[in-house]
Amino acid sequence: MEKTSEINGHVVPNSASTEKIMEEQQEETATTKKEKKTRVDKLLACLSKNLLVILTVSGVLVGVGLGMLVRNLDLTRAQMTYFAFPGEMLLRMLKMIILPLVVCSLISGAASLDPRSLGKLGGIAVGYFLVTTLIASGIGVTLAFIIQPGVGAGGLNTNNLGLESINSDKETADSFLDLVRNLFPANLVSAAFRSYATDYKMVAVGNDTNGTTLYQKVPIPTDSEGMNILGLVLFAMVFGVALKKLGQEGEELIRFFNAFNEATMVIVSWIMWYIPFGIMFLVGSKIVEMENVVLLVTSLGKYIFASILGHIIHGGIILPLIYFGFTRKNPFSFLSGLITPFTTAFATCSSSATLPSMIKCVEENNGVDKHISRFILPIGATVNMDGAAIFQCIAAVFIAQLNNVDLNAGQIFTILVTATASSVGAAGIPAGGIITIAIILEAIGLPTNDLSLMLAVDWIVDRTTTVVNVEGDALGAGILHHINQQEMKKQRELLQHPEGELAEVRVEAVANARAEEETSPLVVHQIKGGESMPEAIESVL
Known part of the structure; x- marks a missing residue:
């Protein structure tokens, strides 16, 4: 029996029993503190891991609020430029890194792959890009006929909205020939900042019977500002394969480009910490620059709604289903690791500018093999434009409805094919897709004078367009990584x-x-x- 003692008439346990109870209480307290400390550590670890994502999303939200506040100050044009300066610096830094990133990653990627494997990789990627872009074009045309954004908007005119007219007299054939010419740049140095573009001049070819001088429109070569990424991509791939063919002699140069590539990724990691601050002013300045946004949105609301709905369907349903069909994995857990590049895409409206953060997040957060990500993502940022195909098809049907033109089956087929093909040459820059709409309109014989309507609201539609573009690239890299893993498993079984x-x-x-x-x-x-x-x-x- 336990010994007890009596103090002031109360029975209390002895000292040994008291010590035991105190020890148990101390252990319980220590356990509770440890559990609390563990929870705090987990919370801190989670915040630390996702700090960049949290800051980037916060940058967009703060930018919207800041833009609404500054908008009421009636800034002059010069003051708006100064306000947008931090955002401009972000775009300049991202564009600065595109050239070394694309060239070095493609050279090292192509050199690290066997030609037979390279062909297989390229075949799968091209098939994926073409199929998803065709599906996107089909979604765009279908939604345009269901929602009918241009029906009843015949009175809509660019003068009422205060828009400048856009003239585009480029022939469809010349547009596609320019695409081929840009694949083979005559000067690699100039390809880093210029691309080929056809212009026209009128040349006198004689007189008619009345003595009137006859003129012909003759295409002449010109250079347009903007990096020729298509030509650089093709050259880098071919150069990488050539280095691989050299064998031991090419190893030194391959190692050089590998080191160059890794150094570039280090710079990218530094730039990514500036992204939240830059995005805040990018979004804020765009809100400040808006003029009569209410009139534009009410006038073109159905067009904007159709485009954004198409992007939601393709990006939220079709692409994840394709990824799930290949990998049998949850596509949304894959996409959750890419919030930072998606936010960057939303703010910058540029697939090319999003490329550095996309490569980094795909490799670090989703574990995609760097040989695959650094080979496929630069190509995807250049040629895979699902989001652009959707809004281009909707825009073409919208302008046809605006001009009371009934499209036949042949014209609809032409829109699908032309949108798929021309999206390859669309520049990965803000408003890059507007020019390709002119190609589609020329192909089906529609006037291009209504393009200014598209340009007026492009800053709205282009944000979801770019997000869908980069999502398609990322999921394509994930699918190729999965196929790669499966093939590696088969090869191991063959050895055993x-x-x-x-x-x-x-x-x-x-x-x-x-x-x-x-x-x-x-x-x-x-x-x-x-x-x-x-x-x-x-x-x-």
Whole structure:
């Protein structure tokens, strides 16, 4: 029995029992403190991990509030320019890094892949880009006929809205020829800041019977401001394959571009911490610059609604379904790691400017192989424009309805094909898609004088357009990464069971076989002693 003592007539436990109770209470207190500390640590770790995302989203929200406040101050044009300066600096920094990032990542990516694997990778990527863009064009045309944004808007005129008219007399054939010409730049240095563009001049070719001089419109070559990314992408890919073909002689240069690429990514990580501050002023300045936004939105509300709805359907349903169909993984958990590049895309309206943060987040947050991400994402930022295809198709049908033109099946098919093809050449810059609408209108024989309506509200539509563009690129990289993982698994099984139907090919060791990332997993190298090297299997892509 437990011994007790009596104090002031009350029975109390002895000292040993009291110490035991105190120890238990101290243990409970320590456990509670530890649990609280653990929760705080987890919260801090979560905040630390997602700090950039939180700051970036906050930058957009603060920018909207700041823009609404400053808008009431009636700033002059000069003061608006000064207010937008921090946002301008963000765009300049992002554009500054595009050239080294695209060229070095594509050269090192192409050089790290076996030609056979490179062909497979390119084939899958091109198929994915074409199919998703065609689907996007189909969604755009369907929504335009269902919502009918141009019906009943015949009285809408650019003069009432105070818009300047836009003249675009470029022939459809010349637009596509310019696309091909830009693939092969005559001067690589000038391709870094200029692209080829066809202009026209009237040339006298003689007189008619009445003595009137006859003129013909002749295309002449000119240069337009803006980086020729298509030409740089093609050259970088071909140069990377050429370095791979050199074997040991090309290894030094491959290592140089790999180091250049990694250094560029370090600079990108520094720039990303400026993004929240820059985005705040980008969004704020755009709100301050708005003039009669209420009239524009009410006049073109159905067009804006149709475009944004198309982007929501394609980006929120179609693309995630395609990703799920290939990977059987939750697409939204994949997309949750890309909030920072999506916010950047929303603020900058530029696929190219979003590329640096997209590559970084896809690799770090979603674990995509850097050989895949740094090869596919620069190409996607150039040629994969799902969001642009949607609003271009809606714009073409809108202008047809505005001019009371009934489109036949042939014209609808022309819109689909032209929008898919011309989106490849659309510049990854703000309002880059407006020019390609002119190509579609010329192809179906519609006037281009209503393009100014599109330009007036492009700053609204272009934000969701760019988000869908970069989402398509990111999910494409995720699909290719999954296919790569599956093929690697098959190759491992082949090594473990070489007697299967598909036996691996064995060849003599080549000079640069020690560079694992430059070795095709489709070929297992064999040492002259006869023992195969299982580490030669790196990646099918």
